[in-house]
Amino acid sequence: MTTTRVAVPRKGRPLEAVLERLAARTGATELADEIISTLRYEKAITKGTQDADGDVYHRIGDYSTLDDPHEPEFTLLRDDREGMPRRIVFDSVTVPTDHGDVQLVGREEPFRALRTHEFALGFDSADLVLEEVVQLRDEALTSIDEINDRIDPLDTDVRVVTGLGDTVYHTLLGTPEVADSQDGPLDRAFVANYEGELCISPRYERLVEAVLGTGALDDICFTYPRNGSEEEADIAATGLGVYLTVTGSTARDHGLELGERLFPSETVLLENAHERTETTRLVADLFEDPEETALQSV
Template identity: 65%
Template sequence: MGERIPIAVPRKGRPLESVLDCLARRLGVTDLADDVSSTLRHEKAITKGTIDPETSDLYHRLATYSNADEPAAPEYTLVRDDRAGKPRRIVFDSVSIPLDDVEPDGRRLLDDLPSGSELVLVGREEPFRALRTHEFALGFDSADLVLEEVVELRPDPIGKIADINARINPTDTDVQVVTGLGDTVYHTLMATPESAPTNEPINRAFIEAYDGPLCITPRYERLVQAVLGTDSLDGINFEYPSAGVEEEQAIADAGVGVYLTVTGSTARNHGLMLGEQLFPSETVLMENAAEVTPESDAIKTLLGGLETETVLMVS
């Protein structure tokens, strides 16, 4: 009898797509990854109102996507979206991936697993918290949430994924970061020309000398404290975007701020100058050390061995 090895994953968005890309590379499940990603992108577009669905019956679409006649087919569920009106949205729920069919470069790492074993992806709104409460041994979530939840605030800043585990107090949680997936966007320091230092970079040294408002997204307050370091925050008061105001516009109004950027084009359109990339917002593989089994350890080794990723801890 094979083993069922559960792993917590996000229900939607860039982090889930990064996980699916990772599994496609290591397990060869490209068709599955493409199917789930395309389905969720389609449903996101429907929720945002950018496309019209073939049927407005949400339950009909849900039943179509979740094909009970195919045991290995992905299943979906409904959640309330954060947008105005709290519309219901179809998101990922679960899927089982047979490990007997793993491509040869990964199969050798799973030789000790009994025949018929399956990796079971289980969707969670907050996978990191599911690991903290010992529901899973392994899971994927944003590194941002780890900083928001358990990374200790210290006078000196934290600047990279590889430093996270050293900032986690083991009395707070058994969860550690194994590796990042490289789907990186950055929490970036930015300022208006009027607030920026003349002929000097917009960086942590600028913040250390700066007194005044710093505009941030409320959910990232503890993260910003961690990546800037508490010593840099003397004389700084946090401000937050008002309802209905874009983050970049709010930063332009305040003069200085921190926000996620990919290309920075939206920030520049608001007259902002981009400064130091403070911390990578990246999907990470995590492990709860108290829940480790030989089976989960084999999966951790398999998924932590991606050639393009920075591995923090792999047995």
């Protein structure tokens, strides 16, 4: 049987979501747990919250099995933290399935690897798709199943197939003083009627424009968190902002009220339709949740 290569992130929540979904479908739970626990340990070392067991070269040698593709391989990257430490990240592993072997291949930017036709299938954050290719319109983009309608077919052959449900949200946050300045909830309509500064991460500027709708931003001026400070603290100083939240506890600690959940930040399965085959279609089915409605990838 053939081997289908699938581009995946090298670390973090999106990779964990892919491994957990594949394990649920193939029974490769032990393998997924091994990769996830290894990368969490290495992240803790990089952040200085865990002492290293041996130097980085000995650790990567212990983790990687080069002569068996069904065992994981890891690689080294420079982390962008102070001192640019070397960080061990995922490289590849091959998992047997009913539709042939599936090789997960680590990429720094899986979405862009699909855009250049290196892969037929891959996983990345929905955030990156919004930042890269969705069209900006007056109307707000409110859900993942609307993304494909905003992608210009002349721009890319890549489409979103389905989400993996590892959802956190880009949430509208405001101080009580700002929230009480209008009647009604802290939502998109609030922003449309608001004049002033909106604090956002600079890397999410295009995403925020998409999920709020350009028509709501006529009287809005974006500001950005200062280097080294907490985003919630800068939003509190500004009065209104958008930031990723799970429980919202940190936002509340800074005196912020949680408004509308504007858009899910979720890992999505992507397909380059130009590279689609019957095998890649079957492999894509492995990652879909039968209780969810998959998106039309055309």
